[in-house]
Amino acid sequence: MRGMLVERLGAPDVMELRELPVPEPGPGHVRVKVEAVGINFADALAVAGEYLTRTRVPYTPGMEFAGTVDAVGEGVSGVQPGTRVACLGGTGALAEYAVVPAAGIIPVPQSLSAAQAAAFPVSYFTAYHALNTLGQAKAGQWVLVQAAAGALGTASIQLAKAMGLQVVAMASTDEKLELARGLGADVTLLQDDPERVQKVKAATGGAGAALVLEVVGGARFQESLSMTATRGRVIVIGNASRETALLHPAELMKRNLTVTGLWLTSMMSDLVATREAAQELTRLVASGQVTPQVGPTYALADSARAFQDLLDRKTTGKVIIEP
Ligand code: NDP
Structure with missing residues (x-):
């Protein structure tokens, strides 16, 4: 599969488009065919090595995304292949397939497009x-x-x-x-x-x-x-x-x-607050009171430009990359 790889930390152009192995979902994980990735300021800071947690290389950036469940690891129940999902994981979304813990699946109203769903969790x-x-x-x-x-x-x-x-x-x-x-x-x-x-x-x-x-x-x-x-x-x-x-x-x-x-x-480790947030946000999206704002959309090969535009304050709404 195609995916972005960071082998050394620095400006966004350290990211390279590579042919990478399709990841296997281990126990408790699901593999998702990625349709849209939401890019956060934090993603750019992580590539630069300036985020709150240490960035370990080599790695594939991308923490929030939407797509369709493709394969389910051992011990995962209640998630079927073919289900449309939004996910919040650590890394790995800037690729055609990504693996996340089943707990990283975020309930998102089905009315949202893939780009809107990817713009939602963070x-x-x-x-x-x-x-x-x-x-x-x-x-x-x-x-x-x-x-x-x-x-x-x-x-x-x-x-x-x-x-x-x-x-x-x-x-x-x-x-x-x-x-x-x-x-x-x-x-x-x-x-x-x-x-x-x-x-x-x-x-x-x-x-x-x-x-x-x-x-x-x-x-x-x-x-x-x-x-x-x-x-x-x-x-x-x-x-x-x-x-x-x-x-x-x-x-x-x-x-x-x-x-x-x-x-x-x-905050995500506070399960009560997370559940309250999910319920209220799902209600507000479903009723049309809030709508995720999709910003500029880039192809996977243009990921470095997407990150740089975000850092350069050129974007509005959520920057989206489509593999
Ligand atoms: P945005 O889409 O808001 O893009 C960043 C924006 O920050 C720019 O467009 C710019 O808006 C503004 N900005 C102000 N000063 C600077 C500067 N010196 N350099 C670059 N941009 C600047 O990104 P996000 O929504 O992803 O993130 C917004 C902020 O919220 C970031 O600081 C991010 O780290 C933080 N964040 C933190 C989270 C957390 O868990 N703590 C979660 C999500 C976001 P303008 O041109 O109008 O000033």
């Missing part, structure tokens, strides 16, 4: 935990969404609106803000607007946002704190700037702020 489960499980946002409150036109950003806006929240969306271009408005963002601001802090305050009645979904990091982290309302929460989800941030503890004390980290991989 962004929507992360947005759910940011807004609900950890953010504890209540209807009527303001949430600030950074990188609002991206995969996580578009998921967060839709979910926030479905929860009755008010959304301030930030992004780097007017086209991206237009997309955010189309998804229901109440106020949109350019990320480099020199008056952005004052404008967030003004939009939120002088208070600041009750919840900030922080994905940029670096100097922006300090700014996120100043845009947060007293007793508000900052959920640290990403660090796209790849810069270190300074945190002065006194600022948290003075305004009773809460800063919470979120890593989906850790």
